[in-house]
Amino acid sequence: MKAARFHGRDDIRIDDIPAPELRAGAVAIDIAWCGICGTDLHEYLEGPIFIPAAHQPHPLTREEVPVTMGHEFSGTVSALGEGVTDLTVGDSVVVEPYFVCDECAPCLAGHYNLCTKMGFIGLAGGGGGLSEKVVVDRRWVHPVGDIPLDQAALIEPLAVGHHAFVRSGAKKGDTAFVGGGGPIGLLLAAVLAAEGITVIMSEPGAARRAMALATGVAHHVIDPFSEDPVAKVLELTHGAGADVAFECSSINAVLDQLFDAVKPAGVIVNVSIWSSPAKLDMQKLVLKEIDLRGTIAYVNDHPATIALVQAGKIDLEPFITGRIALDRLVKDGFETLINHKETAVKIIVSPTMADSD
Incomplete structure (x- = not known):
């Protein structure tokens, strides 16, 4: 099968590798879509970071480079391992992409x-969503x-936003x-x-x-280059x-603004890496x-996150700004x-879409 594998910094290749084998207690999934995460970009530009380097295998997966990438993915159940009785072949699913001890x-x-x-599956080993198939332990399949499966590929980053919300106590x-x-800022919003919750957002990018504003996830949006975010927040909150x-944002000036904009005894949650x-x-x-x-990823957040989308409280479609074939992963x-x-906000990748070239 085709898989996008990290071989080193600035070196991601579409390789032909064996399909993963089904095991007891696990689920085989045909990948429909996989989102490209900011973490993936950091690995491409600066890695290996979370990806285990050569001769430094991950303590749980025992894998090292090259590894298959992709942890924001959706797909269809294609087979069930021994002991898995609460899913059906053909079910649409997403994966909480963890390895834990x-x-x-x-x-x-x-x-x-x-x-x-x-x-994380797609970083530490265990296959990944930037491929045709993956096998995952049942506990992580939702x-x-x-x-729709293209929108479902955004459940994973949406769960990051949900966990940050939970951590805040808002x-x-x-x-x-x-x-x-x-x-992440948009999906958190x-x-x-x-x-x-009333959302005030500061963002320099016009798009x-x-x-x-168009999606309604923020009630007030500030251009920090044209107005003072702190003054605007104080104005809007009387x-x-x-x-x-x-x-x-992982920008120190933004962190400084949060300390001035939040009320006394308020809460600041750092979401960025x-x-x-x-x-x-x-x-x-x-x-x-x-x-x-601090907040990292998610813990027991996927069911509540999925329920928000199913209830129509969040529409993920507008956040998808590109759909590409796996073969175009790096260039497009x-x-x-x-x-x-x-x-570009969220580009999702399909292993079955035909290359446009």
């Missing part, structure tokens, strides 16, 4: 996203019912300030809006500001400040008694997202 203290406490050996009627309107704020250490004004954190929280996918990130 089930032995460390976080796993035993139910915080499997904090597993000390945690890895039926999506009648959600509730209906609150006001949230989202710093950054990239794919979609969750917040669906939960009855992404327009998308935030001087009180936002109840919660979310850092979705930083490639270098951030600087923090501890005096603001102390004097305003701000609660700064990675390079587009790297060089035209102002207009």
